[in-house]
Amino acid sequence: MRNFERKLDAVAADAPETLTIDLGTETGPFHGGASGSLFGLYGDGVPSRVLVEGMYVRTLATKAQDGVQHPGADALEVLPAFVESGGKDVYVYMTDIYRGFPYEWPGATGEERLADFTARIRRQVEQVLALDAHKSHVVYVPFNEPELNMFGTEEWSYDRVSWRDDPRHYFAAWEHTCRLIRGLHPGARIAGPNTSVLHPEVRDFLEFAKAHDVLPDVITWHELSSPAEVRTSVARYRAMERELGIGPLPVNINEYAHNYHLSVPGQMVQWIAAIEESKVDADMAYWNIAGNINDSVVEANKGNGQWWLFNAYGRMTGNTVRVTAPHPNTQYTLQGLATLDREKRQARALLGGTSGAVELVFEGIDPDVLGTVVHVRLEEIPWTGQLGACAQPPRLGDEELPVLDGRATVHLTGLDEMSAYHVILSPGGNGAPLRPPSVGWRRTYEAEDATYTGSGYSKNGPEGSPSAVNQFATSGGYHVGGLRTGSDGVLAFDVEVPQDGTYDVRVQANSHNQADLVREPGPANVFLRVDGEDPRELLLPLGYKWAVWGHTDTRVELIAGRHRITLSAQDPDLGATEGDAVIDKLDLALRDDHVTAPALYEAEYACLGGGARVDYAYRGVSGPGAAVLPKGGTVTFWVHADGDGEATVTVDLLGPGEGRLTVNGEDVGGVARGPVALFLAGGVNKVTITAASDRLVVDRLRVGPSRALLPVTAYPAEAGVLTGAARVTGAHPYATGGKAVDGIGGGPDNALTLTVTAEREGRHALTIRYSNGEQAPATHYNPDPICRHVDIAVDGHAPRRVLFPTTFHFNNFWDLSVPVTLKRGTNTVTFTADELLDFDGVTTNPHGQRSANAPVIDQVTVTPLA
Numbered sequence: 001m002r003n004f005e006r007k008l009d010a011v012a013a014d015a016p017e018t019l020t021i022d023l024g025t026e027t028g029p030f031h032g033g034a035s036g037s038l039f040g041l042y043g044d045g046v047p048s049r050v051l052v053e054g055m056y057v058r059t060l061a062t063k064a065q066d067g068v069q070h071p072g073a074d075a076l077e078v079l080p081a082f083v084e085s086g087g088k089d090v091y092v093y094m095t096d097i098y099r100g101f102p103y104e105w106p107g108a109t110g111e112e113r114l115a116d117f118t119a120r121i122r123r124q125v126e127q128v129l130a131l132d133a134h135k136s137h138v139v140y141v142p143f144n145e146p147e148l149n150m151f152g153t154e155e156w157s158y159d160r161v162s163w164r165d166d167p168r169h170y171f172a173a174w175e176h177t178c179r180l181i182r183g184l185h186p187g188a189r190i191a192g193p194n195t196s197v198l199h200p201e202v203r204d205f206l207e208f209a210k211a212h213d214v215l216p217d218v219i220t221w222h223e224l225s226s227p228a229e230v231r232t233s234v235a236r237y238r239a240m241e242r243e244l245g246i247g248p249l250p251v252n253i254n255e256y257a258h259n260y261h262l263s264v265p266g267q268m269v270q271w272i273a274a275i276e277e278s279k280v281d282a283d284m285a286y287w288n289i290a291g292n293i294n295d296s297v298v299e300a301n302k303g304n305g306q307w308w309l310f311n312a313y314g315r316m317t318g319n320t321v322r323v324t325a326p327h328p329n330t331q332y333t334l335q336g337l338a339t340l341d342r343e344k345r346q347a348r349a350l351l352g353g354t355s356g357a358v359e360l361v362f363e364g365i366d367p368d369v370l371g372t373v374v375h376v377r378l379e380e381i382p383w384t385g386q387l388g389a390c391a392q393p394p395r396l397g398d399e400e401l402p403v404l405d406g407r408a409t410v411h412l413t414g415l416d417e418m419s420a421y422h423v424i425l426s427p428g429g430n431g432a433p434l435r436p437p438s439v440g441w442r443r444t445y446e447a448e449d450a451t452y453t454g455s456g457y458s459k460n461g462p463e464g465s466p467s468a469v470n471q472f473a474t475s476g477g478y479h480v481g482g483l484r485t486g487s488d489g490v491l492a493f494d495v496e497v498p499q500d501g502t503y504d505v506r507v508q509a510n511s512h513n514q515a516d517l518v519r520e521p522g523p524a525n526v527f528l529r530v531d532g533e534d535p536r537e538l539l540l541p542l543g544y545k546w547a548v549w550g551h552t553d554t555r556v557e558l559i560a561g562r563h564r565i566t567l568s569a570q571d572p573d574l575g576a577t578e579g580d581a582v583i584d585k586l587d588l589a590l591r592d593d594h595v596t597a598p599a600l601y602e603a604e605y606a607c608l609g610g611g612a613r614v615d616y617a618y619r620g621v622s623g624p625g626a627a628v629l630p631k632g633g634t635v636t637f638w639v640h641a642d643g644d645g646e647a648t649v650t651v652d653l654l655g656p657g658e659g660r661l662t663v664n665g666e667d668v669g670g671v672a673r674g675p676v677a678l679f680l681a682g683g684v685n686k687v688t689i690t691a692a693s694d695r696l697v698v699d700r701l702r703v704g705p706s707r708a709l710l711p712v713t714a715y716p717a718e719a720g721v722l723t724g725a726a727r728v729t730g731a732h733p734y735a736t737g738g739k740a741v742d743g744i745g746g747g748p749d750n751a752l753t754l755t756v757t758a759e760r761e762g763r764h765a766l767t768i769r770y771s772n773g774e775q776a777p778a779t780h781y782n783p784d785p786i787c788r789h790v791d792i793a794v795d796g797h798a799p800r801r802v803l804f805p806t807t808f809h810f811n812n813f814w815d816l817s818v819p820v821t822l823k824r825g826t827n828t829v830t831f832t833a834d835e836l837l838d839f840d841g842v843t844t845n846p847h848g849q850r851s852a853n854a855p856v857i858d859q860v861t862v863t864p865l866a
Contacts, residue, residue: 039073526538
């Protein structure tokens with residue numbers, strides 16, 4: 001790790017900046033409040049419960065049940081799954097019962113509009129009261145950004161007078177609404193004022209609310225500015241409280257960060273640091289689509305770099321400690337946060353926001369906690385785009401350092417300002433091997449620096465920047481267009497590699513699903529060659545807007561030296577591009593031996609429960625320590641899989657002991673001493689070991705490739721029995737064999753039934769290859785894709801409802817795995833769908849935001865879970 005260089009660049013000539021972490025000055029219990037989300041959950045399963053739990057989403061702000069503001073994210077539909085995935089509170093935007101922004105509340109006068117809203121508030125509270133469980137997790141948000149809509153100056157306001165100038169009508173409405181909610185729901189929690197910023201007039205609001213006994217239970221406002229404003233605003237609000245003699249009340253900054261920040265670990269870690277230091281809750285802003293936790297989630301179950309950042313943040317424990325940045329409280333500079341867990345004997349830090357070299361100084365090290373030699377683990381959490389899946393953060397290396405006068409310094413070089421970095425300190429000196437980096441040689445090549453020949457070229461940008469935070473982050477700030485239908489363009493990257501070997505090629509790219517040349521064919525296809533040879537077709541990722549980045553990956557064999565890698569719109573052997581794409585960059589990485597080895601997950605860094613503890617006394621273990629589990633104790637790993645299917649999983653144990661293994665909540669048997677074949681879902685998997693004996697010592701988890709031990713059978717959808725309007729279609733060329741089944745849904749008569757075979761009774765994964773391009777008309781900047789659903793019934797039993805997120809086009813196919821129980825021999829699996837009703841079980845959505853149709857189904861693959 002010492003002198004690590006991400007791209008093998010020369011060490012920066014400038015002196016490194018210093019980030020100081022004082023482990024001797026604790027600043028309070030770790031809070032974890034930055035992991036909130038606005039409109040982040042569409043419904044149960046989108047995103048998966050594993051992703052919600054593993055991102056440690058603490059608070060969720062979402063629309064009123066049956067609101068027509070956007071598809072999905074209905075408060076009472078997401079509430080149970082959110083709470084059962086570890087969530088704390090659901091903040092209900094009661095105004096989102098209406099369409100539009102400003103909210104289109106009906107009525108000719110302010111009084112009529114308020115009367116209509118009051119009736120809708122009453123109905124929303126009555127719906128909450130009808131819940132059997134979880135209603136204690138509801139927080140009502142009666143008004144949202146009142147100065148910009150209901151009590152502002154525009155057409156849809158109460159009287160076109162801003163409450164900041166004349167607050168009488170807003171204050172009266174606030175008092176009336178609070179008394180109504182609390183009268184209907186004794187003990188209800190109410191949040192407000194939910195202003196677009198912390199206006200000075202919020203003090204007047206608080207003074208009125210105190211005088212009339214209608215103070216909010218949680219204070220909310222939005223910080224769509226910078227992390228520097230978070231610390232400043234929280235301090236200013238706390239001063240208001242002290243002056244007025246109220247509180248301190250909980251704070252939820254329920255919209256924060258911009259497009260330029262979201263998905264970028266090096267940007268988001270700066271927000272996290274400010275929010276955690278302020279000990280408040282905060283929800284990431286909703287600029288794009290619902291159900292992907294604000295550009296953290298890919299498909300239903302894959303995390304991008306931002307997801308892994310919040311996973312690392314949520315796994316912090318103990319107390320936060322003082323962190324001194326070189327430019328305190330300044331956005332777009334090196335910032336960080338850190339914790340010390342004395343019981344676990346670990347210190348953790350997250351940092352980012354700068355390129356080049358950094359001196360990371362730990363001081364105030366207590367030798368009784370961390371010893372006189374510390375073991376240092378460094379991981380990089382990279383930016384992989386909004387729609388680019390990311391594997392577990394790569395290990396950049398291990399190091400052991402002496403502690404001198406309570407200090408140890410970690411020298412970092414070659415940092416990338418778009419990445420965040422995770423550092424773990426623990427006691428060293430036990431002979432643990434210093435693991436080499438899990439990443440090999442890497443280089444990034446910007447598309448705008450590549451050579452373009454042929455027609456159609458465009459250099460696009462600059463995109464997002466500190467002065468254009470509403471636009472999306474883009475590597476180098478620019479991207480290249482031209483590879484489209486009718487073009488003869490060629491984009492050539494001249495690369496040089498250090499040795500013979502296999503190299504991963506990652507093309508970061510995008511096609512806007514609503515663009516003229518994309519709307520018909522779907523994902524754009526381009527053609528890659530190396531030095532004019534070895535042609536292959538690549539399908540580039542689709543997105544909901546331009547400059548929303550995903551990636552397409554392939555591998556090439558290269559000999560040491562210079563090469564030219566081309567992306568072309570035409571290939572003499574393979575055909576021509578259909579669609580329209582923009583290219584951001586090309587990443588090249590060597591796959592050497594230690595990269596292709598099984599992924600390692602150390603137990604001492606994992607999540608412990610049930611009395612499990614870390615012991616550093618074992619010599620020669622994989623890392624600096626091991627997890628010691630009493631009976632009922634647990635150790636949980638968040639494990640990445642590239643795709644749905646078999647993996648080889650090995651639990652390395654020390655000494656005797658027994659345990660049970662669960663994957664994504666499914667019991668897959670006792671812990672074996674040796675490799676076992678398990679089904680892992682593509683993306684993130686929750687793997688938990690529970691001790692069944694009085695003592696079980698876990699060293700690590702290893703996850704390797706399939707050994708083809710689990711029987712896998714694929715069933716084309718067109719081979720099933722179709723009823724009603726369900727039909728085989730050849731309209732989707734990227735379906736397997738060019739055929740798929742459409743028309744399922746609109747009632748149970750329009751169905752697909754497959755007959756599948758299981759070698760033995762038990763739990764199996766149905767991996768459904770599907771497409772879903774349905775999208776509702778939007779009212780403003782948010783695209784409104786719709787999740788379709790399927791009711792899946794096995795052998796005539798009660799169906800299970802499964803949501804399928806958008807694939808952005810009906811000719812773009814993804815996989816989604818569903819666990820089911822099959823009996824030995826033949827089983828029937830039936831797929832149906834119908835339009836989902838509103839909460840009352842009678843009415844339906846008037847804007848087409850609840851689809852009656854199942855997705856297009858290509859094929860279904862059956863695999864035992866273990």
